[in-house]
Amino acid sequence: MNSELPLNIRSTNLLLLADKAIYWPQQKALLIADAHFGKAAAYRALGQPVPQGTTTQNLQRLNALLSVYPTKQLIFLGDFLHAPKSHAPATLTALRQWRAQHPSMQCLLVRGNHDKNAGDPPADLNIETVDEPYLIGDLALQHIPAPHPTHHVIAGHIHPTFRLVGKGRQRLILPCFHHQLHMTLLPSFGDFTGGYVMENNADAFICVTDSECVWPVTAQS
Template sequence: MKHQHPLSIGSNTLLLLADKAIYWPQQQALLLADAHFGKAAAYRALGQPVPQGTTSHNLQRLNQLLSTYPTQKIIFLGDFLHAPKSHAPATLQALRLWRAQHAAIACVLVRGNHDHSAGDPPADLNIATVDEPYLLGDFALQHLPISHPTHHVLAGHIHPVFRLQGKARQRLTLPCFHHQPGITLLPAFGAFTGGYAVEHHADSQVYVTDGDCVWPITAAS
């Protein structure tokens, strides 16, 4: 299985990871967007019968990435917590245990629209919070996919997915990375999220992932 796919942007080579994140080797940085920790807890608080354990599952996936890629910094591209009710005790306890395991890794949250309503992570998680754009090297790290005048944008927000068309009425919708001039979109890292279907254009590249493999899509796919 091909768990990663290189993407060259200027003098940088980013690794698009099958588990819906980006690894930036030059910075030893792991980038992920739209984790939406505590989303299920927020829905349960509203009386919706949604599954438990999504935060723990997402953190296990993140742990696996950290065990694979040497990481000095994790940058969350917005929507770390889903809503005010995501500050549920079980959710925060899981996050605190995870953070204690990785205390030496710097964490930065570029605030997204859900962060403005949910509030910043608790101070004891030791996650620095900044407004967009967060400029690092050649990139503008953002939540919203809005172009930047001098830097290539890495962003999330829309939870991009791509619809693969098979024979007859067969269709498969998968999370994807969407690379365009000036902007590269990351799929939502959170497992309990929806998606917005993007289209393949002549000046764009689409890389889909099924969680185990990531591969480029040609215009004819």
């Protein structure tokens, strides 16, 4: 099993990464969807007992990817911040410290539904924000997985997962990439986000990941 798998879309060669991201070597671009930074902080503000440190852990994972894959541009496919309460001081401090480690890297956010509620990232994070679709090469980079008339869509929002079925009553649900002829969905990059179980069929190419390895699955009986 591999930490990356190639995916060719028209004239574009991509790598599906085990840590729930896509790398675009031709553009030296890293694509992630649904980071939902500050989600735990937003829940704690509502009195919910949820784990601390999820933003820091997700940023550490992101740094690990950036240390392996030369990246000129980091593109967030929506839902950068989870909610207005995600602007908590601890969350923003962690994000500012992370951004200071990569001052020359271009960052772009294609706004998602949570971004419209949470608001754009603070200006000092130097993250350009655009509405979907963001067209580049053969691709339409979006948050919502809506078809595009001319470009292949890369999107998030769904938080796709897949149920692996073993012997007897064994079941395991893992994040997955879901690829079809005109659209590819990324799993949620954030760890505290849940997911939607996708169905396997002849029209779909599904790759599951356990954050260390990524591998294609075959149709199940």
